[in-house]
Amino acid sequence: MFIIGNLYDPATRYEGAQTVRGLLPNSALLTVDMPGHVSLGASGCAGFLTGRYLLDPSVATGIDGTVCPQEFNPFDLVAEDPATASSPDLAPKVRAKLMEQIGYRPMH
Numbered sequence: 577m578f579i580i581g582n583l584y585d586p587a588t589r590y591e592g593a594q595t596v597r598g599l600l601p602n603s604a605l606l607t608v609d610m611p612g613h614v615s616l617g618a619s620g621c622a623g624f625l626t627g628r629y630l631l632d633p634s635v636a637t638g639i640d641g642t643v644c645p646q647e648f649n650p651f652d653l654v655a656e657d658p659a660t661a662s663s664p665d666l667a668p669k670v671r672a673k674l675m676e677q678i679g680y681r682p683m684h
Contacts, residue, residue, distance in 0.1 A: 577603040584611040604640035
């Protein structure tokens with residue numbers, strides 16, 4: 577079992593992820609040092625390690641205890657252009673900027 581816990585999740589506290597880790601033998605806890613309720617799609621590190629686990633669950637023991645750092649400040653994306661903060665087209669712009677920063681890039 578692979579558990580992901582964000583340190584600053586407003587919906588599910590990180591302590592809950594730690595509790596689940598303790599209750600499930602042979603589980604692994606990946607810590608993501610960022611705000612928000614979701615890490616996949618917002619953390620390249622978490623996405624990469626989750627992909628490794630899905631391809632080979634035996635890597636979980638090596639991932640257990642790993643902390644993925646915050647790769648960017650999500651509030652900076654809106655602060656770049658405060659005039660568009662209430663614009664209905666803000667979400668697509670933020671999504672495009674996020675993908676530039678954390679999108680999967682295959683290695684050759």
